Amino acid sequence: MTSGLRAAIDFLLHDWLQVEALCARPRYAEHARDTFDAVLDTCERLARDKFAPHNRTVDVQEPRMEDGRVVLPACTHEAWRAYAESGMLAAAQDAGLGGMQLPYVVEAAGNAFFAAASVSISAAMLTVGNANLLLAHGTPAQRRAFALPQLAGRxxxxxxxxxxxxxxxxxxxxxxxxxxxxxxxxxxxxxxxxxxxxxxxxxxxxxxxxxxxxxxxxxxxxxxxxxxxxxxxxxxxxxxxxxxxxxxxxxxxxxxxxxxxxxxxxxxxxxxxxxxxxxxxxxxxxxxxxxxxxxxxxxxxxxxxxxxxxxDGLRCMFHMMNEARIGVGMAATMLGMAGYLASLEYARTRLQGRPVGPAGKDPAQPPVRIIEHADVRRMLLAQKAYCEGALALELYCARLVDEQRTGEAAAAEEARLLLELLTPIAKSWPSEWCLEANSLAIQVHGGYGYTRDFPVEQYWRDNRLNMIHEGTHGIQALDLLGRKVLLEQGRALALLGRRVEATAARADAVPALAGHAAALRQAWQALLAATHAAWEGGDPVAALANAVPYLQAFGHTVIAWLWLDVALVAAGRPDAASLGRVQACRYFFHYELPRTGPWLQVVRTRDLTCATMPEEAF
Amino acid sequence: MTSGLRAAIDFLLHDWLQVEALCARPRYAEHARDTFDAVLDTCERLARDKFAPHNRTVDVQEPRMEDGRVVLPACTHEAWRAYAESGMLAAAQDAGLGGMQLPYVVEAAGNAFFAAASVSISAAMLTVGNANLLLAHGTPAQRRAFALPQLAGRxxxxxxxxxxxxxxxxxxxxxxxxxxxxxxxxxxxxxxxxxxxxxxxxxxxxxxxxxxxxxxxxxxxxxxxxxxxxxxxxxxxxxxxxxxxxxxxxxxxxxxxxxxxxxxxxxxxxxxxxxxxxxxxxxxxxxxxxxxxxxxxxxxxxxxxxxxxxxDGLRCMFHMMNEARIGVGMAATMLGMAGYLASLEYARTRLQGRPVGPAGKDPAQPPVRIIEHADVRRMLLAQKAYCEGALALELYCARLVDEQRTGEAAAAEEARLLLELLTPIAKSWPSEWCLEANSLAIQVHGGYGYTRDFPVEQYWRDNRLNMIHEGTHGIQALDLLGRKVLLEQGRALALLGRRVEATAARADAVPALAGHAAALRQAWQALLAATHAAWEGGDPVAALANAVPYLQAFGHTVIAWLWLDVALVAAGRPDAASLGRVQACRYFFHYELPRTGPWLQVVRTRDLTCATMPEEAF
CATH class of the missing domain: 2.40.110.20 (Butyryl-CoA Dehydrogenase, subunit A; domain 2)
Structure with a gap:
């Protein structure tokens, strides 16, 4: 399973984000593509050996309470030990603190393998976040007594x-x-x-x-x-x-x-x-x-x-928030990817039914593999477009974290602003659409997917948490439309708009993508118009009544932009994987981006149908 | 919980479908509103006393195998006994067979209470369907030996x-x-x-x-x-x-x-x-x-x-299909309703947060009940629109079954045709959108909804089956676009079009609904255009490549039509429930019907993005 995941990650990190270029910066000077690869190799191997085999075990052997203690299965202890010994708890920390001093984007990519293998077996994300907060806001004594032991896994x-x-x-x-x-x-x-x-x-x-x-x-x-x-x-x-x-x-x-x-x-x-x-x-x-x-x-x-x-507690706590929200988004994405790859494998081997049309009329012909049915391909391509699109978003945001930390002043400032704006999307979008991907993975499996003999029903159940924890969809939506798009007189929104336009402009020159560029510009303009219309009059009650549909439209527009940006790298390359990326981009533009129209319509008209529903009329 | 459900059912049966008028027909001459009410009272009571309290039990105490036998919890035995003794297994059967000779629509309404209380505790639907098949296709000896003992619950x-x-x-x-x-x-x-x-x-x-x-x-x-x-x-x-x-x-x-x-x-x-x-x-x-x-x-x-x-086996078996598919649709609908009513109750009592805008700025003010938040109202109204819309559809189809059985020849023939066309919708639409309603019910509960201390996560898990059994979404979609809309030169589609237009024409005269009438006509025309465009050229591969988006668009259009028809009864009535129905209709037209645009676009253009995705490019 992970080989498909590894290919997707490698492509995005290197062909698209060109993370090796970070090694030119002093902080990452000791690194190169091969050290990044070695980290990913280790993560992939540990995830495969110590996490994936136990994903069902931890579902079935739920934590239980005994005399005020929590009893966990042995495999969880082994998985924690393996993870702690890998050094990943301190992957992005200074070498002086015992860390690997890796870019955050590489750390995030490495952790993705564990989330895909067994999202709930390890709560390492919280430990790292906790230590990071103390490193940022604690006294030297607090760091020594509480942060360093966490980075060491003790x-x-x-x-x-x-x-x-x-x-x-x-x-x-x-x-x-x-x-x-x-x-x-x-x-x-x-x-x-x-x-x-x-x-x-x-x-x-x-x-x-x-x-x-x-x-x-x-x-x-x-x-x-x-x-x-x-x-x-x-x-x-x-x-x-x-x-x-x-x-x-x-x-x-x-x-x-x-x-x-x-x-x-x-x-x-x-x-x-x-x-x-x-x-x-x-x-x-x-x-x-x-x-x-x-x-x-x-x-x-x-x-x-x-x-x-x-x-000052909340300000300190929010230090953990951006990374935690990217972490949740990545977890949702990896559950989606795990389901996608499982259902792809199933569709490639399961024999059932015959093609539509004359070719399928002869019952004496043997049944075909279900990947040959158009609707199964639709369900697979939708999953690919959701999950690889979400992965692009999470890695893009992780790369912004690195830019904020190590970029030149102007670039770091841009990265900060973009992260503010994109964090609610990085948290919410995968939690909604990679959950939908998991539902499609069940559907590809038919009745088998609904049984616990196959992994996909668990992915779907696990993923349902992600729209809730670390701030619900509703809270992310209020953050986006109520705060982030207004931030510094709309500077973040304008900045994102320039990046969207830069991608569209490059795509204009590629015949296969020029149509998408036009659709992206149109969607972006519609989003801006809805943003302004929502706040016209300045009444937050009316502006925010449809914050969630706004969040959904914003997220779909961002993913369309990223898919187009990814397709710019893939377009014209002759290999099957590149063709698949261009096709997934096309799927997103044809099947998904048009959904933003109905979502924005209620925002633009400040529709109060829901807000004014009298309680007794429910 | 059931009182909200009872109110919805009573309104649809009597104010909307006017089922009491069936009592003018010889078959139902012994019945009247009060006998119908008595049946629903019994069902409501038994569902509350014998089914609902055990819904979590049957989830936790899964059936297990012992020496080739299946062991079920005692509550399941009691529930079966209570149901069999109620006579509901023979509710619609001839009095001569020991039945109550009720209209099928009343039987379906009565069974709805059991599905809402505990959908999986009883498999009575299959028993009734089995007996019905034997009554239709079996010999007198087969009926006596196998059908009658099923109707008696033995x-x-x-x-x-x-x-x-x-x-x-x-x-x-x-x-x-x-x-x-x-x-x-x-x-x-x-x-x-x-x-x-x-x-x-x-x-x-x-x-x-x-x-x-x-x-x-x-x-x-x-x-x-x-x-x-x-x-x-x-x-x-x-x-x-x-x-x-x-x-x-x-x-x-x-x-x-x-x-x-x-x-x-x-x-x-x-x-x-x-x-x-x-x-x-x-x-x-x-x-x-x-x-x-x-x-x-x-x-x-x-x-x-x-x-x-x-x-001739498949033809005989399909005799059970229409009712079985309405049964699945009703089960999905009732899971949705159960979640809606549970989350409504929670939202009315749970205190958390403060209003958006100046009113919420003072933290010294106590928190409000979450139903006061606009996004919670949106999630509740969406659930109401999905679930009561689905209920209208199921009862409408059940009423068509009665028309087919007891109507005048022309009306019976119309009912048969409409049922052919609507059955894939009755099966698929609630299984998709009442599942979405269950997800919203979890979201309203926040973290609590994700725990097994509240019922909503189980409704969501239970409901995921409905898109799979009795023919998957993909199969319903092929049935609809590949067979049903083409049936008898499109006669069924034209017939439905006339009913849609009749509703729109009546709504033209009601100021609050005239805008919806225009939107409905437009959606219907777009659906027809997409139907024709799909089959232009006559290539089933191209026509059916997007059968599922077509099914989704068809379903949303049908539900919009039914909501408008329901709103025609409610409009102008001063009570809160009627106001709520008009508002749910408006929600459906503003937030949901516009989604048909993107779905139909890929049908109309015969988009082959998914169908032509090379297998190795996934």
Whole structure:
């Protein structure tokens, strides 16, 4: 299976994005195409050997709770160990921190193999994100004690944002953090607090894959009146380790007051335990040296170290967001690719039925392979167009991350702006359309695809999570139309428009693609017109009433642009894979891009049919 | 939950379809609105008490095999008993056969409550279909021995078409039936054969809910050369009882040679065991009185009684098809409705977030119920439009079945033609769009919807089957564009066109609906134009290359028409429910009908992008 995936990745990284050119930059000077290849080889091999064979196991042997512990199958432990030993947790880190100092785009491509093999077996993404946040916002002591052990695979990390009563609405969180004694600021690991509250939907919130777990927790510090500040401005960020640590990042035997309150039983993505955690509920009071008196003088409250300034928690947390959202988009994409490649293999071997038309009239002729049926080809080509288009988007965004980090000032600034605009698409588009791809993969298999003897039903179940976590579709849509397209007087949108036009202009010169160039320009103009029409009058209620159809149209337009850009590289090359890319581009322009018309129509007219539906009329 | 469903059904049955008018016909003369209501009351109550509470149980306690038997949870036995005792198995049958002699549309409406409560707990649909087929094509002795016990709930029925090597491709079946001895035609229960072969995907193929199981099996009778005739013309139909029966329909203690070879483990719809059956593999040789020598003189082969003429099997089997396909469409619709009503309830009570715009800026204000967010309303209104639109379609088709049975000759003939045309839509449209509704129901719930603590993820999994069984989307599409629209020189299409125009003409006179009437006419013309363009040149390969997009466009146009027809009844009424129907109609015209443009474009241009994709280019 991975050979098809590897070919797609290699083409996009090298023929399209030309990532080897990054090696001319000082940060990547030690690298070359062969070191990139070696990393991908390793990832492909580990994914094939340690992840793929266990994907069904982790679906069937769901995490279970025993005496407050989480029990995971042995294969998950082995997969984590193999991943940690590969060095991928520190793939993009400085060599001085023990990292490989790889471009992020290569790290993302390497991780893609693991997501395709078994998306839920590893929660490495959160660990890397957690460490990255601490490297950016933590003190040197915090980095040493909490970030480096994560990069080495000894500790794992979580993000604790949501609470049972406040899913996506962070301004309503009620987890409290109070200074731990009068000397709370005299603490090597950062100002010391005691924290109390419940956090919901915490992925990998409890397990025994690592020595320790580093929770990054959003909480509010009460004001002088003892009350929490309403809104997001009152939120600060805290490190809450499962076990207390020494300053050099060794786990001690002193348990912190973080307790597993429950496991969520999910429709898919079952390899990763998803938890409800109680902080400071009193199961493990912490007293003695190195901590303060606790909230009651007897060690009450989970010991927590503040990261960054008071009230600055959300800004710090958002540091993880762009990469996390690209990570979700990539996971969705890889589930799509896995289903595409599985259904392609099935269609190439399964015999059934006869061709349409005179050729198929003779029942004495043997049945054909189902890939010979036009509708099966349609379902395969749609999957290819969705999944390889999504892969192009994710790698493009990952390449922008590198540009932002290592490009010249102007290019870095452009990359930052484009990333702001494209992140909601990178998160949402694959989560919707690669899920659709998974449904088509089931359909290609017929009844067999609906059984657990084939992998595609699990891909489909796993993928359904991606429209929900890390910000739902609705939230991405509000971010895009309510914030990102307006950003800096529309500068990001204008910038993207110039890139779209540059691609179209190049395509004008290629006869096979010139028609697509015209269609792309038209779609872009329609998108701009709808954007302006939505905000005409300046009423956010009317402007945002159809934010999701806008998000869908924006995403389809972006993918059409990227497909055209990819086809520019493939066009004229004689090999079958290049022909396939040009054909997938054509599929996207003929079958998919026209869908933007109906989506934009309701945006442009500020249609209030849904918004004004009276509640009692449902 | 059911009260919302009941209201929707009552409105469509009475205010829209005016089914009480059927009571003027002799067949239904004993009925009136109150007897119809009593039936629905019973169904609603039994579904609530005996089905709904166990929907999760049958998902978790999947059927399992023990010593060749299928073990089902106790609740499934109780549900079956309650259903059988209600008389619903014979709801539409003649009073003389112990039936209630209800219109089929009322039977279908009553069964809808069970599907909404737990779609997979009961396989009653197959039993009724099996009995109906025997009543139509069986001899009096076959009816007495096999049909009547099914109507009484003592026996259950199956349909055995597919084989492992030939899913939808019936011409390739290899199950053989050979005369059982020289006197095989001298048999009370019909010409006696011995049958050998394997049948795949057999729902309720083995269980102990009933005394006996009546399998209706497609098989081929070898020619004089001992070979099977290729193609569908060689197929005959057979009754194969699990236990041999007496002529008066009592089960004997003599087991027939039908063996459970395996259970399929499905993504959803787990309450119904889905089986692989081996016929005549030798586990239970049948010898002695009442049977012939068997294939080897020692009772080899499953004892089978032919129904209808040799080679006429598929025609007989298709007798079950229209109702079975309406049944699948109704099941898909009810899964959609169940998810819609569950997410509506959740949205009305779950507090989270604040309104868009200035009203939501103050974090000190309490959060609002999520139904107040525009995008949640969009997701609810989309579900309502999909599911109540689908319900209108299914009930309209069910009403056509009644017209075909009891209408005046011309009206009955029209009903037959319309049913031919609409059946692929009735099967496919809800299976696609009520599945989409289930995905939206998950999305409304956010992370909770992805857990098994809420019912919506199961509805979504259950519903994914409906695009596959009883003919996939691809098969329905070929049936529609390859056969049904061409039927009798396009007479069915023209007839539907007249009904569409009649609705549009009435809507012209209603200011709130006149715009929709214009849009409907335009969509219908575009559909006709695409139909003609597809077949221009007469090449089925080009015409049918985009049969599925055509099916989708046809379905959306039909639902738009029905919504407008429904809105004509609701418009101007002052109650909230009527307002909601007009608004759902408007949603459908503004957000959904425009999607037909892109679908029809590839049909009209006979786009061969998919069909010509070279296999090696994937």
């Amino acid at each position: 500790f794992a990390g979580t993000m604790c944002l949501s609470e049972p009563q406040a899913g996506s609405s962070l301004s309503d969180i009620t987890t409290r953090a109070e200074p731990d004694g009068p000397d709370f600021e005299v603490e090597t690991l950062g100002p010391r607090y005691r924290l109390r509250g419940a956090k919901m939907w915490i992925s990998a919130g409890e397990h025994e894959l690592t020595d320790n777990i580093v929770h990054l927790v959003l909480a509010k510090i009460p004001g002088p009146d003892g009350r929490l500040v309403p809104g997001v401005k009152g939120i600060s960020l805290f490190i809450v380790p499962k076990w207390l640590v020494t300053p050099d990042g060794q786990r001690t035997e002193r348990r912190n007051d973080v307790a597993l309150a429950g496991l969520n039983h999910k429709c898919g993505w079952r390899g990763t335990p998803n938890t409800l955690l109680n902080f400071g509920e009193g199961r493990h009071p912490v007293t003695g040296p190195g901590v303060g008196p606790g909230l009651d003088g007897q060690g009450a409250g989970a010991v927590a170290y503040r990261v960054g300034a008071v009230g | 026996f259950a029925g199956t349909m055995c078409l597919s084989e492992p090597q030939a899913g939808s491709s019936l011409s390739d079946i290899t199950t053989r039936a050979e005369p059982d001895g020289p006197d095989f035609e001298v048999e009370t229960l019909g010409p006696r054969y011995r049958l050998r072969g394997a049948k795949m995907w057999i729902s309720a193929g083995e269980h102990e809910l009933t005394d006996n199981i009546v399998h209706l099996v497609l098989a081929k009778i070898p020619g004089p050369d001992g070979r099977l005739v290729p193609g569908v013309k060689g197929i005959s139909l057979f009754i194969v009882p699990k236990w041999l029966v007496t002529p008066d329909g009592q089960r004997t203690e003599r087991r027939n040679d039908v063996a459970l070879a395996g259970l399929n483990h499905k993504c959803g719809w787990r309450g119904t065991p889905n089986t692989l059956l081996n016929f005549g593999e030798g586990r239970h040789p049948v010898t002695g009185p009442g049977v012939g020598p068997g294939l080897d003189g020692q009772g080899a082969g499953a004892v089978a009684y032919r129904v209808g003429a040799v080679g």
